[in-house]
Amino acid sequence: MSFFKLLRILIFRNIQENKFLTFLSIFGIALGIALFTGVKVASDKAIASFESNIQGIISYSNYEIVDISGIDFNENIYVKIREIEDNCFPLLQTFAYVPELKDSVEINGIFTVKATQFLKLIPSEAHFSNPESHSRGFFEKYNFDDFYRQTNAVFITKNFAARHAIKKGDIFKAIVYDREYPLKVVDIMDSDILITNTIIMDIGNFQEYFGKTGALSKIDIFTDEHNANIIKSVLPSNLRIERKENIFKNQTAIVKSFRYNLQFVSLIAVLVGIFMLYNTVFISVVKRRTEIGILRSLGADKKIIIMLFTSNGLILGTIGSIIGILLGQITAYFSTIAVEKTISTMYTAITIADYGINVKDAVISLLFGIIVSLIASIIPAFEASNIRPNESSREGSFERRYAKFHKWFFTSGIFFILAGIGISYIDYYYAPFTAPIFAYTGIIMLIAGFTLASSFYFFILLKLFRIPIKKVFGIIGEIASGDIYGNLHRFSVALMSVAISGALIIAFLTIIFSFRTSLNKWIHKNITADVYIKPASCRANYCFYPVSENVIKTVESFSEVSGIDKFRGMQVDVYGKKIIAGFADIKVKREHLYKKYKDENYEMILSEMEGDEPIAGISDFLSIKYGLGKGDKLPVYTPEGIVNFKINDVFSSYSTTSGFVYIDRKWLKKYWGLDDTTQFSVYLKENVDADLFIRKLRDSLKLNYSFEIMNNQELRNRIIFIFNRTFAITYVIEIISIIISLIGVVNTLLALAFERKREISIIRYLGGTWKQITQIFLLSAGIIATSGILYSILLGPLMSIILIEVVNKLSFGWKIYFSIPYHYVAAVSILLFFTTLLSGLIPSGVARKIDPERFITFE
Numbered sequence: 001m002s003f004f005k006l007l008r009i010l011i012f013r014n015i016q017e018n019k020f021l022t023f024l025s026i027f028g029i030a031l032g033i034a035l036f037t038g039v040k041v042a043s044d045k046a047i048a049s050f051e052s053n054i055q056g057i058i059s060y061s062n063y064e065i066v067d068i069s070g071i072d073f074n075e076n077i078y079v080k081i082r083e084i085e086d087n088c089f090p091l092l093q094t095f096a097y098v099p100e101l102k103d104s105v106e107i108n109g110i111f112t113v114k115a116t117q118f119l120k121l122i123p124s125e126a127h128f129s130n131p132e133s134h135s136r137g138f139f140e141k142y143n144f145d146d147f148y149r150q151t152n153a154v155f156i157t158k159n160f161a162a163r164h165a166i167k168k169g170d171i172f173k174a175i176v177y178d179r180e181y182p183l184k185v186v187d188i189m190d191s192d193i194l195i196t197n198t199i200i201m202d203i204g205n206f207q208e209y210f211g212k213t214g215a216l217s218k219i220d221i222f223t224d225e226h227n228a229n230i231i232k233s234v235l236p237s238n239l240r241i242e243r244k245e246n247i248f249k250n251q252t253a254i255v256k257s258f259r260y261n262l263q264f265v266s267l268i269a270v271l272v273g274i275f276m277l278y279n280t281v282f283i284s285v286v287k288r289r290t291e292i293g294i295l296r297s298l299g300a301d302k303k304i305i306i307m308l309f310t311s312n313g314l315i316l317g318t319i320g321s322i323i324g325i326l327l328g329q330i331t332a333y334f335s336t337i338a339v340e341k342t343i344s345t346m347y348t349a350i351t352i353a354d355y356g357i358n359v360k361d362a363v364i365s366l367l368f369g370i371i372v373s374l375i376a377s378i379i380p381a382f383e384a385s386n387i388r389p390n391e392s393s394r395e396g397s398f399e400r401r402y403a404k405f406h407k408w409f410f411t412s413g414i415f416f417i418l419a420g421i422g423i424s425y426i427d428y429y430y431a432p433f434t435a436p437i438f439a440y441t442g443i444i445m446l447i448a449g450f451t452l453a454s455s456f457y458f459f460i461l462l463k464l465f466r467i468p469i470k471k472v473f474g475i476i477g478e479i480a481s482g483d484i485y486g487n488l489h490r491f492s493v494a495l496m497s498v499a500i501s502g503a504l505i506i507a508f509l510t511i512i513f514s515f516r517t518s519l520n521k522w523i524h525k526n527i528t529a530d531v532y533i534k535p536a537s538c539r540a541n542y543c544f545y546p547v548s549e550n551v552i553k554t555v556e557s558f559s560e561v562s563g564i565d566k567f568r569g570m571q572v573d574v575y576g577k578k579i580i581a582g583f584a585d586i587k588v589k590r591e592h593l594y595k596k597y598k599d600e601n602y603e604m605i606l607s608e609m610e611g612d613e614p615i616a617g618i619s620d621f622l623s624i625k626y627g628l629g630k631g632d633k634l635p636v637y638t639p640e641g642i643v644n645f646k647i648n649d650v651f652s653s654y655s656t657t658s659g660f661v662y663i664d665r666k667w668l669k670k671y672w673g674l675d676d677t678t679q680f681s682v683y684l685k686e687n688v689d690a691d692l693f694i695r696k697l698r699d700s701l702k703l704n705y706s707f708e709i710m711n712n713q714e715l716r717n718r719i720i721f722i723f724n725r726t727f728a729i730t731y732v733i734e735i736i737s738i739i740i741s742l743i744g745v746v747n748t749l750l751a752l753a754f755e756r757k758r759e760i761s762i763i764r765y766l767g768g769t770w771k772q773i774t775q776i777f778l779l780s781a782g783i784i785a786t787s788g789i790l791y792s793i794l795l796g797p798l799m800s801i802i803l804i805e806v807v808n809k810l811s812f813g814w815k816i817y818f819s820i821p822y823h824y825v826a827a828v829s830i831l832l833f834f835t836t837l838l839s840g841l842i843p844s845g846v847a848r849k850i851d852p853e854r855f856i857t858f859e
Contacts, residue, residue, distance in 0.1 A: 003304065010291060011312045014284050020846075021750055025280040026320040028743040029369060032270040033324025035736050037357060037365040038331025039266040042339040043259035044361070045352045050343065052195045061089065061220035063228050065241050068637055069672060070544060070571035070578070072215040073239060080234050087222040092206045092215060094545060096174040096199075097537045101164050104351060104539055105174065105197045107154075109206025112144070143168075146186040151205045153186040159196040161188045174199075175706045176210055178535040178547045197351040238639035260435050261811055262339070264443075265733055268504055270372060271447065277376035278493055280747055281313045285384040292384055302385035309381035310374065317373020321366050328365065329357055331732075342726045406456045406488070413453025420445030424802045431810055439806040443799055447500060450795050454499070455492040458484075461787055473779060476772060479763075480779040491784060494745045498788025498836055499795060501737040505828050506796025508730050511803055513821035515654075518814075519723060522652050523716050528589070528596035529565060529681030530690045531697075532715045536706040538679070541655040542569040542580055546676035551707070554700055555680075560688040563588040566677040568668055572661065573637035575626060579659035581636075583668040586610050592683040596712070605649045609664045617649035617662040621813025625659070634661065638671040652815040659813065738832065742839045745784055750843045760850055774844040781840030785833045793825075 015022050065081065067073045078090050092109030147153045156166065166172065170185045183199070207213045221231070221241070232241050285292070292305060336355040357365075424442030426432070462485050469477040484491045533555070534543050546568075555564060568583040590606040593599075609615045616634055623629060633644040645663065653660040669675045684690060690711045701707055710718065760773060797820065804816050 003307065006295075006304070006308060007311055010308055011284070011315065014312070015315070021280065021747065022316065024743050024746060025277060025316050026323065028740045029277060029317055029320025029373070030324040030327055031736050032372075032740055033321045033365055033369045034327035034331050035733060036263075036266050036270050036368065037325055037328025037361060038333075038335040039262050039733075040365070041328065041332040041355065041357055041361050042335035042352075043262050045336060045355060046339045046343050047259055049195070049340075049352050061222050062244050063221040063223060063231075063241055064244060064247070065219040065221065065231070065235065065239055066217075067238055068240050068573055068639065069238070071674075072212065072217050075214050075216045077235065077239065078216065078219060081219060081221070081231055084230050084234070085221055085223040085227045089220045090203060090216050091218050091220060092203055092212055093217040094176060094210070095537065095539070096176040097539060098172055098174045099536075100172060103164070103197065105160075105199050106195065107174070107176065107199045107201060107206070109201045109203040109212075111203050112147070142189070143187040146184075148202055148205075150184060150186065151209045152182055152184050153201070153205065154183045155187050155189050155200040156185055157194045157196055157198055158188050158190045160198075161185075163196065175535070175537040177537060177545050178551065178705050178707060180706045181209065195351070196354075236639075237641070260440075261807060264440050265504075265730065268443070268447070268500070268737075270368075271500065274372055274376040277313055277317065277373055278380060280316060281309055281377040282380040282383070282490065282493075284312050285309060285380050305385040306378075306381045309384045310377050313373045313377020313381070314370060317369050317376070318366070321369025321373075324369060325357060325362050325365050328361075329355075332357060334732075338725065338728050406459060409452045410456035413449045413451070413456075416445045416449030416452060418449075420449060421798070424806050427810065428806045434810070436807045436810040439802050439810070442806075443802055446795065446798055446802075447503075450499065450791065451496050454496050454791065455488045457791060458488055458492050458495055458787060461790075462488075462783075469779075469783070473775075476775045476779055480776050480783065483776075484780060484783060491780075494747075494784050495788045495791060497740070497745060498785060498832070499791040501740070502789050502792025502829065502832055503795035503799055504733070504737050505832070506792055506825055507799040507803060508727075508733075509824050509828065510797065510800035510818070510820050511808075511816075512727050512730070513824065514800075514804060514816050514819045515727075515814075516720075516723065517819050518652060518816045519654055519719070521817075522654055523719060525597055525599070525602070527712060527716055527719070528593055530595075530684040530688075530712055531682040531694060532679075532710050532712075533682065533697075533707050534679035536708045538708075542582070543678040544569050544571070546678055547680075547707075548705065549676070551701065551705055552677060552680070555682060555697065558693065558697070560684050560693050561682055562685045563592055563683040565589050565592075565681045565683070566665065567679050567681070568665065568674065568676060569678045570668075570672070574622070574634065574659070574661070577659070579622065579661060580656050581661040581663060583663050583665045586664040588683065595683070608648050609662075614643055614645045614667055615648050615664075616645035617651055618647055619651060619653035619656075619660040619813065620815040621653070621657065622659040622661070623650045624809055624813050636661070639673065640671045643667075643671055654814055657812040657814075738835065742835060745781060745836050745839045746842050750846060760847055770848055773847055774841070777840040777844035777847065778837060779840075782833070782837050785836035788836070789829045789832060793829075796825075 065077075072092070075090065078088070081088050090111050094107050096105050096107050097103075098105060142155065147155065161167065166185055166188075168185055168187060171182050172185075173180050173182050175181075189200070201209075207215065221228075223231075228241055228243075235241060295305065332355050336352050340352045420442040422442075423438045423445065427436050427438035427442070432438070462481060466481045466485065469481045471477075473480070535545065535547055538545070552564065552566065555561060563585075565585045565588045567585075570581050570583065571578045572581040586606050586609045590603060590610070593603060593606070605617065609617070616636075618628060618634060622634070628634065628647055628650075630647055630650060632647050634647055635642050635644050645661075645667075649662070651662070665675075684693060694709050694711060698707075698709060763773065764770075800820075801818065804818055808814055808816055
């Protein structure tokens with residue numbers, strides 16, 4: 001008989017006969033793949049958007065000139081650079097917020113005459129060879145008359161226009177820097193290469209309209225290394241020429257750790273599906289035991305049997321993966337929203353307009369689903385191949401074969417657990433890679449170790465509690481525990497489904513609770529002012545564009561004001577990497593610290609910063625990455641050269657993942673020549689109503705300026721809101737993990753129902769009721785749930801320790817104080833117990849359909 005005929009008889013017929021079981025298996029696989037696909041698409045799109053922001057609209061430039069501190073600089077240098085290299089392109093850039101569209105945009109002021117050579121409108125470098133021809137076509141295509149004549153004229157992309165239903169001639173208001181400006185759409189650019197939220201203005205109009213006369217943000221250059229070195233020699237000390245690829249590498253490395261962690265967590269959730277699919281294929285083996293024995297007696301070799309049941313898993317896995325990819329489009333949409341907001345808050349404003357799954361994503365997800373299915377089905381397929389003809393009518397032959405290996409599996413499991421801890425230890429102390437590769441591997445090894453040890457663990461647990469179960473539940477308890485005891489190998493798989501889901505939930509809850517506890521301490525220490533003010537255009541944690549000096553003077557004029565802590569956010573160069581520096585009025589902060597936070601040690605730290613020696617506080621990230629501590633020197637590159645700041649404080653900073661330096665404002669003026677402010681906080685006099693003051697301040701500023709003004713409690717609430725939004729996607733992963741694990745439990749108990757048809761029939765003939773049979777299944781589910789949850793209590797904290805102490809340390813450099821939320825863990829464990837318990841009702845319903853007369857007659 002041909003293989004395909006056997007496949008139709010044994011596998012496809014089984015799939016048709018067990019529609020409900022097939023549905024459960026496909027649905028479980030689809031959920032896992034949908035989660036994996038959605039998270040992958042969201043994180044990949046976020047990285048692509050982040051990279052596009054770095055690359056800019058001049059895609060063919062290979063160098064760029066920027067201020068070392070990331071601020072705008074004087075345009076006079078452009079003349080010198082053009083004398084050396086004609087292929088240079090000056091730009092003015094800023095991010096803006098459009099309230100009516102609830103969207104952020106990047107406004108680019110361009111030198112339009114040169115735009116014909118450099119703008120991302122041609123997908124090749126052919127324009128260099130014939131710029132004049134290209135220039136004519138470019139100017140004929142778009143409405144440049146109005147573009148030059150009207151100072152607020154802009155071009156927008158066709159994707160942005162379609163997204164917000166904007167047409168030529170429309171006017172929308174955007175908050176740029178600290179004011180609101182109307183922008184008029186004079187044309188729509190049909191380039192698919194431009195970032196969706198790109199807005200283009202003429203550079204002269206940009207300078208005039210937004211008050212940036214004589215300023216540039218950067219100069220993009222297409223040149224060779226020789227000319228780059230010449231340009232470097234003529235630049236003033238505050239400017240630097242850098243290769244785009246180096247900027248690209250340094251900046252994207254910051255966000256990639258976020259992507260790796262998100263994808264790894266979704267991968268663990270998919271691993272739960274391996275146990276579920278294993279059970280599905282195993283049920284097929286159980287139901288076709290007699291046919292397998294007949295085939296073996298007729299001379300079918302083991303290879304045929306293995307191929308048959310591996311094909312079973314691959315068929316279900318492929319169908320589930322395809323459905324998962326379709327569902328992945330939904331998860332991708334919501335994941336994209338969550339990831340976009342997180343990156344925009346933590347790093348820089350990005351916009352992800354496209355959340356569609358491309359062919360590459362679909363192929364990767366499909367292959368991943370097939371590989372997972374293959375891994376899950378290969379073991380039961382091997383078990384099927386080892387059935388001898390004389391075993392075809394004997395249940396429990398699998399368990400007798402595996403019973404002698406329990407201790408060997410347990411020893412191997414302990415080895416994997418210790419190896420997982422050891423390999424994570426290497427990452428903790430030595431960090432050989434920028435990404436926590438060893439820590440990820442360690443977690444996978446932990447899961448593998450617990451899986452191998454699960455049957456022995458279950459054996460010991462049942463041995464301890466079998467008699468108490470019998471005393472409490474009587475004959476029902478004896479039958480249920482006896483079934484599990486006789487089928488440890490199979491029930492251990494269901495136990496691991498529950499254990500991994502429970503461990504994942506415990507790990508996440510521990511991380512979230514620990515992070516929240518640490519964040520609350522940080523808030524209590526740092527959010528001490530009464531009022532916080534920043535430009536409404538700034539959507540990230542730190543702002544980098546200075547506010548108008550008149551705003552500061554207006555706030556100072558209020559009699560209720562006791563002090564203003566003027567803060568200047570800036571990017572500084574440390575060890576060749578860009579990190580965020582915050583220049584604050586330390587004296588004002590120290591004098592008003594007592595209002596919300598009392599710490600003599602912290603007051604001493606602030607007092608030292610007010611001295612004549614350059615002193616700085618650094619975040620844990622810099623301390624971990626560069627091995628710095630109190631008393632060490634931090635070399636900061638400034639326009640006046642390298643300045644070594646003495647470190648007097650190492651603190652936690654959860655507002656960035658690239659490192660943070662805290663410095664007194666007087667050094668901003670001395671070494672950078674600046675005295676402006678990008679955001680500020682206000683301390684009010686005693687007994688002043690902060691809300692009343694905010695209303696008065698808003699009335700004073702609203703005619704000319706656009707600011708976001710919050711009181712102390714509002715800012716605290718905003719921080720917690722951002723925190724909750726950041727972790728929202730993890731809750732989805734937890735829910736999907738629970739669903740998949742429940743399907744695994746249902747599958748295991750269904751296998752029991754199929755294999756115990758004769759025993760169930762005998763119980764019925766001996767006077768057993770369907771209620772008692774239902775109780776057996778419920779008790780079996782309860783034993784699995786309890787054992788799995790207890791197992792997860794061992795695995796979950798180990799996973800959370802590695803995630804907090806190793807993965808977090810290498811990825812984000814945050815100091816998180818480990819703390820287990822016992823009440824949350826208890827509540828979720830109870831919920832997981834009852835949902836697992838109720839899953840026993842499904843196989844008990846299947847058992848009720850068994851015809852006792854048929855099987856007793858067979859006997």
